[in-house]
Amino acid sequence: MNDFADAVGTALATLGPGRIAALAEGIAGHRSTQELTELIAVPDFPGPVTAVLDAQQADGLTSAEAAAYLRGAAAGYSQHTSERAHAVWSGPASRVVPVRATAQVLIDLVAHARCELILTTYSAKPYAPVIDALTEAAERGIRLDVVVETLQGAGSALNGVEPAHAFRTVPGARLWHWPSASRTEPNAKMHAKVAVADQHTLLVTSANLTQAGITSNMEAGLVVHGGEAPTRVSEHLRQLMGDGTLCLLTG
Numbered sequence: 001m002n003d004f005a006d007a008v009g010t011a012l013a014t015l016g017p018g019r020i021a022a023l024a025e026g027i028a029g030h031r032s033t034q035e036l037t038e039l040i041a042v043p044d045f046p047g048p049v050t051a052v053l054d055a056q057q058a059d060g061l062t063s064a065e066a067a068a069y070l071r072g073a074a075a076g077y078s079q080h081t082s083e084r085a086h087a088v089w090s091g092p093a094s095r096v097v098p099v100r101a102t103a104q105v106l107i108d109l110v111a112h113a114r115c116e117l118i119l120t121t122y123s124a125k126p127y128a129p130v131i132d133a134l135t136e137a138a139e140r141g142i143r144l145d146v147v148v149e150t151l152q153g154a155g156s157a158l159n160g161v162e163p164a165h166a167f168r169t170v171p172g173a174r175l176w177h178w179p180s181a182s183r184t185e186p187n188a189k190m191h192a193k194v195a196v197a198d199q200h201t202l203l204v205t206s207a208n209l210t211q212a213g214i215t216s217n218m219e220a221g222l223v224v225h226g227g228e229a230p231t232r233v234s235e236h237l238r239q240l241m242g243d244g245t246l247c248l249l250t251g
Contacts, residue, residue, distance in 0.1 A: 004066070007055040008073050011048035013198040014115045016231050017074040023049065024070035027056070027063050083227025090207050091218035102207050103214045105223050106195055107133045113142050113197040118237050120147040120192040123158060123208040124166035130209065131170060138171045147176040147237065147246060149190040157189070164249055166209065175249040176241060193221075194233060202230035 012020055026036045037049050056066045089099040110117060110133040117137060138144055148163040164175045178190040195203040205221030207213035224230060240246045 002059075004052070004055040004059045004061060004069070007048070007051040008070060010115065011052050012073060012077045013200065014048045016199055017077045020070055020077070021074040023052065024067040024074065027053075027070065028067035030063055083229070084225045086223050088203065088205060088221040088223050089219070090205075090214055091216060100223065101215075102203075102205055102219060102221060103129065105203055105221075106130060106214065109195055109197050109201050109203055109223070110134055110137050112201070113137055115198050116143040116145075116234075117195070117197050118145045118147070118234060119195045119209065120190070120237070121163065121209040122149045122154075122189065122191045122193060123210055123213070124148055124163035125210040126166045126169075127209070127211040127214060130214065131166070134167070134170045134173065138173065144170065144173045145176060145237075145241070146173055147178075147190065147192070148249075150177050150180075150249075153178060153180050153183070153190060155187070176246045177249050178245065179247050182245060182247075196230050196234045196237075199231040199234045201225050202233055 008020070011023075015023075022039065023036060026039055031039070033050070033053055036053065052066075052070075061069075087099045088102050088105050090102040093099070093101070107129055110130070117134075134144060146164075146167050148167075149158065150164070151158055151162055164177070167173045167175060193205050193207060193209075195205075202224040203221060204224070205219060207217065207219035207221065213219055237246070
C-alpha cells in the first residue's frame with residue numbers, strides 16, 4: 001500500500017482535503033477514471049488524481065478500501081492543517097516581542113514545498129539565500145511560478161534591469177506579468193507580494209524580493225499555515241494565469 005499512500009500524500013498537498021474527500025466519494029460511487037479526473041482535478045493538475053487511481057490499482061485496493069483511506073487522510077490533513085498565523089518582520093528586531101524574520105520564513109516556505117510554489121513581487125533583485133533555495137526547489141521538481149512587475153508597467157517608479165532578471169538562474173521558473181494593455185487603470189501596478197506553497201503555507205508581506213526588502217528595510221507581514229487563505233490565494237493566481245490576465249514573459 002506504500003504506492004497508494006505516497007500518491008495520496010502528494011495529492012493532498014496539491015489538491016487539498018476537500019477535493020480528496022470528493023475523490024473518495026467518487027471512488028466509492030464507482031465513477032469512471034475520466035469522470036473522476038474531470039470532477040476533481042484543478043487546471044494544470046490532473047496528475048495527482050491519475051496517480052492515486054493508478055496506485056489503487058497497483059496495490060490491489062477495492063473501491064471501498066481506497067475510499068475509506070482517502071476519507072481518513074482528508075480528515076487527518078484538515079485537522080493537522082487548521083489555520084495558524086504568525087507575525088513576520090524585516091528590519092529592527094525586538095528582544096521583548098518575538099517575531100520571525102522575513103528572510104527565514106521565506107526560505108523555510110520554499111525549502112518545505114512538496115509540489116508547487118507561487119511568488120509575486122513588485123521589485124526583485126538577486127539575493128543569494130533566496131535564489132539558492134528556489135534553485136534547490138526547482139531541482140527537487142517543484143513547479144515554480146513567479147509573477148513580477150515590469151519596467152514598462154511600473155513607469156518611472158522602477159529603473160535598472162527588469163525584476164524578472166533576478167530569477168534568470170533558477171531552472172524551470174515560469175515568469176509571469178500583468179500586461180500594461182490589460183490593466184483597468186493607466187497607473188495600476190502589479191504590487192502584490194506573496195509566496196504560497198502547496199496551497200498550504202502563505203506569506204503575505206510588504207517586502208519586495210530584494211535583499212533590502214527581505215532583511216534590512218522595516219517591512220511587516222503574516223505567514224499563514226493551513227486553513228482557507230493559502231488555497232484561495234493559490235487558486236486565484238492560477239485563475240488569473242489561466243484566463244490570460246497574467247501572461248508568461250518571453251525572451
